Amino acid sequence: MSSEERLADRRERLMAAAYTLYCDPGFPETTIERLCAAARISNRAFYECFSGRDELMEAVHDRCVQESLASVAKSVAQAPDSLLERIRAGIGGYIGFVTEDRRRARLMHLEVRRAGGCLTKAREQALAGFFEAVEIIGPGDPALAGPAGIDRRLLALGVIGAIQELLTEWVLADDPPEVDHLIDAAVHVFHRSFVA
Template identity: 60%
Template sequence: MTAEQRLADRRERLMTAAYTLYAKPGFTSTTIERLCSEARISNRAFYECFGGREELLQALHERCVEESLAVVAKALQEAPDTLDGRVKAGIRAYIEFATADWRRARIMHVEVRRSGDVLTLSRQRAVEAFARLIQDAAEDFPKTSALNRRLLALGVIGALQELLIEWLLSDDRPDIEELVAVAVHIFTRGLGPA
């Protein structure tokens, strides 16, 4: 392997290790030494890839967000050309993608909050990207509510995040179909008549 390929391989091994360790035991409990041990690299090699644990967490969060946005955008593109069809397709795609791997859901919805200021900007960019996606999906349809669609989008994103946190942390996890149904109800009411 070339030096560039070795660096990319180490970086990917660290991302894989962080994907599991940052999800459990969590970002604040995961040391660089533990990440390096899991990735089978030296501490020195870690700093060739990332400036610190925070930078690794940000890279991992941004990857999860990008993958989620791509999945939801594809679902919206393939959805029936109705507001209801787009809402259902987008929500189902996001919830199924997020819950397909609890580590992804945990990093995006729990560790993002527990990391303190580390992911504040990254989290805000993600929320803004999802809000734009929602607004764009609703743009083709008549505005039936006098309320600001951007603020509605932000509100329903917050509701969806709380539903996923409940799914992650509850001893008696709600069924995925139930999550989808509740989220669709909230989105439909939020984007519908005031």
């Protein structure tokens, strides 16, 4: 392999290790040494790939966000052509994708908060991703403008917060709610908040 290919391979191995270890035992408990052992690389090689655990968390989180947006786009593209069905498909595509792998749900909705410094960027990504998802669901649809006089950004943060809490409940509950029930609740919150 070339030096670029070796670097890319190490980055992928570190991201795979982080995807698992940041969820169990969790971000605060995962040391760089433990990540390196799982990825089978040296500590020195770690710093050739990432500046620290926070940057690695950002990279893993960003990949999860991009993959979830692709899932939303695919679900909406296959949905019947009505706004409510597109909303349900988009939210179902997101929640379905995130809950498909418990590690993904935990990383995106719990561990990123525990990471502290990563939270600001993660919140910005979540907000940008939310508006991108709204555009996927109803490109230019004035019905998704939200109620007149209410700041659309604040409304989006409220809906994101509701969905995050639903998914956090799913991750932490001893008896997690059915995924379909999460989707129903999220669709209701989204519809009541955004559909004029």
